[in-house]
Amino acid sequence: MTDAEELRRRTRELLAAHPPARTGRLEFLRARFDAGLAWVHYPEGLGGLGAPRSLQGVVDAELEAAGAPDNDPRRLGIGLGMAAPTILKYGTEEQKRSLLRPLWTGEEVWCQLFSEPGAGSDLAALGTRAVREGEDWVVNGQKVWTSSAHLARWAILIARTEPDVPKHAGITYFICDMTDPGVEVRPLRQITGEAEFNEVFLTDVRIPDSRRLGEVGDGWRVAQTTLMNERVSIGGMALPREGGMIGPVSTTWRERPELRTHELHQRLLRLWVEAEVSRLTAERLRQQLVAGQPGYEGSGMKLAFARLNQEISGLEVELRGEEGLLYDDWTMRRPELVDFTGRDAGYRYLRSKGNSIEGGTSEVLLNIVAERVLGLPAEPRTDKDVAWKDLAR
Numbered sequence: 001m002t003d004a005e006e007l008r009r010r011t012r013e014l015l016a017a018h019p020p021a022r023t024g025r026l027e028f029l030r031a032r033f034d035a036g037l038a039w040v041h042y043p044e045g046l047g048g049l050g051a052p053r054s055l056q057g058v059v060d061a062e063l064e065a066a067g068a069p070d071n072d073p074r075r076l077g078i079g080l081g082m083a084a085p086t087i088l089k090y091g092t093e094e095q096k097r098s099l100l101r102p103l104w105t106g107e108e109v110w111c112q113l114f115s116e117p118g119a120g121s122d123l124a125a126l127g128t129r130a131v132r133e134g135e136d137w138v139v140n141g142q143k144v145w146t147s148s149a150h151l152a153r154w155a156i157l158i159a160r161t162e163p164d165v166p167k168h169a170g171i172t173y174f175i176c177d178m179t180d181p182g183v184e185v186r187p188l189r190q191i192t193g194e195a196e197f198n199e200v201f202l203t204d205v206r207i208p209d210s211r212r213l214g215e216v217g218d219g220w221r222v223a224q225t226t227l228m229n230e231r232v233s234i235g236g237m238a239l240p241r242e243g244g245m246i247g248p249v250s251t252t253w254r255e256r257p258e259l260r261t262h263e264l265h266q267r268l269l270r271l272w273v274e275a276e277v278s279r280l281t282a283e284r285l286r287q288q289l290v291a292g293q294p295g296y297e298g299s300g301m302k303l304a305f306a307r308l309n310q311e312i313s314g315l316e317v318e319l320r321g322e323e324g325l326l327y328d329d330w331t332m333r334r335p336e337l338v339d340f341t342g343r344d345a346g347y348r349y350l351r352s353k354g355n356s357i358e359g360g361t362s363e364v365l366l367n368i369v370a371e372r373v374l375g376l377p378a379e380p381r382t383d384k385d386v387a388w389k390d391l392a393r
Contacts, residue, residue, distance in 0.1 A: 004055055004058045007037075007040065007049075007051065007055055007058045007059055008058060008062055010035060010036070010037065010049075011037060011058075011059050011062040011063060012062065013035075014031060014032060014035045014037060015062070015063070015066050015068065017031070018031045020066055020067050020068040020069060021067070025069045026105060026106075026107070028068060028069055029069065029071055029104070029105040029106070030101070030105055032063075032068075033047045033101050033104055033105060034101075036048050036049035037049075037059045037063075038104045039056070039084075039104070040052075040053070040055055040056050040059060041053035041055075041056065042088065042100075045097070046088070046096055046097070046100050047100055047101065047104055054287070071104060071105055071106045072106055074337045074338075075106065075109070075336050075337050076103070076104075076106050076109065076110075077337075078109075078110045078111055078112050078147060078148060078152075078156075079103045079104075079108070079109065079110035079154075080103070080104070081229055081230060082110075082112060082156065082226045082229050082230045083099075083103060083110045083112075083154070083156050083226070084100060084103055084104070085225060085226075085229045086156065086173075086213065086222060086225045086226045086229070087099055087100060087103075087175075087213065088100070089225055090173070090213045090214045090222050090225070091213055092210075094210075095175070095210075095211075095213070099154070099175070103154075108153040108154055109148055109151045109152045109153060109154075110148070110152055110153075110154050110155065110156065111146050111147060111148045111149045111151075111152035111154075111155045111156075111178070112146065112147070112155065112156050112226070112230075113128075113143040113146060113149075113155045113156065113157040113158070113176060113200055113202075114126075114143070114156075114157075114158055114223070114226075115143060115144050115145045115146075116128060116141065116142060116143055116144060117142060117144050118393060120144075120145070120357075120361070121361045121363065121364050123158075123223075124167045124168045124171065124220060125167055125388075125391065125393075126141075126158065126159070126160060126171070127141060127160060127393070128140070128141025128142065128143065128157075128158075128159045128160060128202065129141060129159060129160050129161075129163075130159035130160065130161050130172060130174065130207070131161075132161070132209075133206075135208060135209050135210075136206045136207060136208055136209065137159075137161070137172075137174065137206070137207045137208075137209065137212070138204055138205070138206055139157070139159055139174070139176070139182075139202045139204075139205040139206075139207055140202055140203060140204060140205075141159065141202050142199065142200070142201050142202070143157075143199065143200040143202070144188070144197075144199045144200075145188070145197050145199075145357075145358065146185075146197060146198045146199065146200050147196060147197055147198075147358075148336075149178065149185045149198035149200050150185050150187065150195075150198055150334050151336060152178045153177070153178055153179065154175060154176065154177060154178060155175070155176040155178055155200075156173070156174075156175060156176075156213075156226060157173070157174045157175070157176040157207075158171050158172070158173050158174070158219045158220075158222075158223050159171070159172060159174060159219075160172075160388065161216055161217060161219075162216075162217050162388075163387070163388050163389040164387050164388075164389060165217070165387055165388065166383075166384065166385055166386060166387060166388065167383065167386075167388040167391065168220045169217060169220070170217060170388055171217070171219035171220045171223070172212060172214075172215075172216050172217060172218070172219040173212065173213040173214050173218075173219035173222040173223060174207050174211055174212055174213065175207075175211040175212075175213060176202075176205065176207055176211070177207075177211075180205055180206065180207075181204075181205070181206075182202060182203040182204050182205040182206075183200065183201075183202060183205055184200065184201040184202075184203070185198050185199075185200050186198060186199050186200075186201070187332075187334055189332060190350075190351075190354070191350045191351075191353065192347055192350045192351050193327075193329070193330040193331065193332060193333075194332070194333050194334070194335055195332060195333070195334045196334070196335055196338060227360065228298055228299075229298075230359050230360075238282070238283070238286065239279050239282070241276065241279070242272075242275075243279065244275065244279075244309075244340070244341070245275075245308065245309050245312040245313060245316075245340060245341075245348060245352070246271065246272055246275040246308075246312055247341060248316060248341060248345070248348070249268065249271075249312055249315060249316040249319060250268070250272065252316065252319060252320065253268060253319065256319075259319050259320065259321065264315065264318065264319055267315055268315060268319075271308065271311055271312050271315060274304075274308060275308055275312070278301070278304045278305070278308060281301065281304075282301055285297055285298065285301055297373065299360065299365040299368045299369050299372075299373070300365075300369050300373065302359055302360060302365060303362055303365045303366065303369065305355060306352075306355035306356040306362055307356070307362070309340075309348075309352040309355045310352045310353065310355060310356065312352075313345070313348040313349040313352045314349060316345045316348065316349070317345050317346070317349045320345055323345075324345050324346065324349075325346070326344065326346060327344070327346040327347065328343060328344045328346070328347065338351065340352075367379060
């Protein structure tokens with residue numbers, strides 16, 4: 001299945017059998033998945049046709065022209081960008097067939113239970129424990145900074161199963177049902193006033209061994225697939241020219257000449273060029289994905305994304321002067337998605353502060369780029385061969 005014309009034919013057959021104007025949204029999305037037109041590069045039966053990833057755009061263009069509904073990918077970012085590729089690579093056939101379809105159609109939202117109060121940048125130091133009892137694992141611990149936990153049915157979870165080995169070696173990867181007894185979700189109010197993130201408490205949560213991804217103790221390797229896909233999905237998203245944060249400030253510059261100064265003009269020109277370079281680099285990175293799994297280059301893109309967002313939003317606040325200090329709504333809300341361009345300059349400025357933390361801190365990503373992309377000597381690590389239970393905490 002490598003022919004663009006064949007994909008167009010199949011897409012038109014889908015549209016003829018399920019006209020978007022007369023078909024319910026969920027019914028259409030399910031039919032699209034079953035036709036192999038959700039992820040064309042996935043295997044047949046799992047939303048794809050085994051086609052080259054580069055041909056997804058052929059299908060998307062036909063569907064967009066016909067006014068077909070999408071699956072609201074911004075709301076499903078964790079499921080689509082992180083959980084799905086990990087399940088595809090490490091899941092059993094039963095896991096793939098039961099989980100991928102409702103994930104893609106948006107019937108089931110996913111969240112990520114990785115970071116902890118004492119294990120953020122040093123994620124491998126996590127202390128959430130999973131203890132085997134028969135065919136189940138009993139999980140106890142706390143996770144934090146969990147986007148969409150208040151909406152999620154499922155979570156990708158890493159927990160410590162072997163405390164007597166070095167920290168990277170004693171982790172196992174699970175799929176956690178967020179509706180199970182013992183799962184408690186509490187909102188975390190942010191500097192924006194919203195509670196987009198949550199903290200999650202796990203108390204004697206029983207996870208069947210059938211919901212384990214990968215081998216026992218191999219969770220760190222499985223998690224690397226998730227993390228690399230996360231950084232690509234954050235830093236390598238598809239944008240048009242002047243898409244993202246550079247768009248609103250460019251519009252203000254054009255429409256409000258009375259706000260302009262020479263110094264702000266020079267800064268805007270520099271950031272516009274950097275945003276465009278970043279956009280084109282992200283496009284090249286997505287093209288590289290056609291050849292296989294993402295590499296560590298996604299860490300560099302995520303670094304650029306965070307820095308640019310923070311600099312651009314700071315420039316926008318300065319450009320607007322007193323108006324830039326206004327804030328539209330401090331109401332405590334639990335939103336379904338992050339909307340950078342649909343809110344005001346104050347929101348963009350405050351929310352972008354988190355970009356250098358979420359998805360891997362900038363400090364950690366600098367180390368990854370230095371060591372794994374540039375090949376520089378690794379930092380000395382005194383805890384590399386020390387059992388987790390013997391580490392100072």
